[in-house]
Amino acid sequence: MLLQERDVHVLSNLARYFILNSRQIRELSFPDDATGRITRRRMNKMMHAGYVRKRSLQVVNPADGSTTPVYHLTRNGREFLAGHMDDETLLRKPVEPSQPQHLYHYVAVSETHRLFDAALATHPAGVSISKWVNEDEFINPEEPDSSQRRMLRTKSSEASKVVCLPDAGFVVRYNEQNAVVYLEQDRDTFFHERTASRKSPGYRQLLAAQGHRAHFPESTLPFFYVLVVTPTAKRANQLRHAFAKKNRDQDVQKTFRFGSLEELNASNLLFEPMYSCCHHDDKVPLIRRIE
Secondary structure (H helix, E strand, O other): OOOOHHHHHHHHHHHHHOOEEHHHHHHHHOOOOOOOHHHHHHHHHHHHOOOEEEEEOOOOEOOOOEOOEEEEEOHHHHHHHHHHHOOHHHHHOOOOOOOHHHHHHHHHHHHHHHHHHHHHHHOOOOEEEEEEEEOOOOOOOOOOOHHHOOOOOEEOOOOOOOEEOOOEEEEEEEOOEEEEEEEEEOOOOOOHHHHHHHHHHHHHHHHHOOHHHHHOOOOOOOOOEEEEEEOOHHHHHHHHHHHHHHOOOHHHHOOEEEEEOOOOOOOOOOOOOOEEOOOOOOOEOOOOOOO
16 A cells, blocks of 8 residues: 555654544544544544554544544554564554553643644744653653663562552643652542542552652653543532542642643633642642743
């Protein structure tokens, strides 16, 4: 198959976001394809050529109204892209989700990643995001020794059952500071008290061990933020109170920020006071603007 430039664009986006559904691919690479027919044709060609794999969501996606298919790279697609881009780190990109039963969750993480990219495009130079790493990716893909490549998953000790597994992590650079942010993509799957109980111990231990510096050595801060993105404002408020109850230490409470997809958009994501906290009632921005 002779790949077109827009096909390579699709493969690049799959390398960046890992898993995308057909709507997301159409918006990114085929914005003039109003019916989706061109997108389906090109994706089918790449699938039959062995560059991408198609999977079906097992639940209806409310944003798309149907069990829309999702796509990710195959080994052949990854190898083609690495050669085309002359970038061997692309060979370390994941080609299989570690939890294929959670495809909807992967798509939600990709949507938040896209939202951050859109937000950066609307703001002037001075703020940037680097090293976005999903839970299935290596933090240091450039490391030649495979035994030294690391992921976000962190156990406090070999004997401990406490594991910290963010959905993604990245570094926000602004005003000569590098702040580490971990993403928790909430889909309102579990009761809010249970979610707080499951997630809090791992982040408490990660903060105590300064584990974010092992993930992102360029961090200039002795703390990190956990950004919890929820489907609704009601859910964000429920989680805020639940996490506050489970984490009495104010230093731990200060790490959490709660925002909802009902309210967040590319214009307000970074600098507007859209996020609630555990330790006070005022909403805060993700980044405090320096005038």
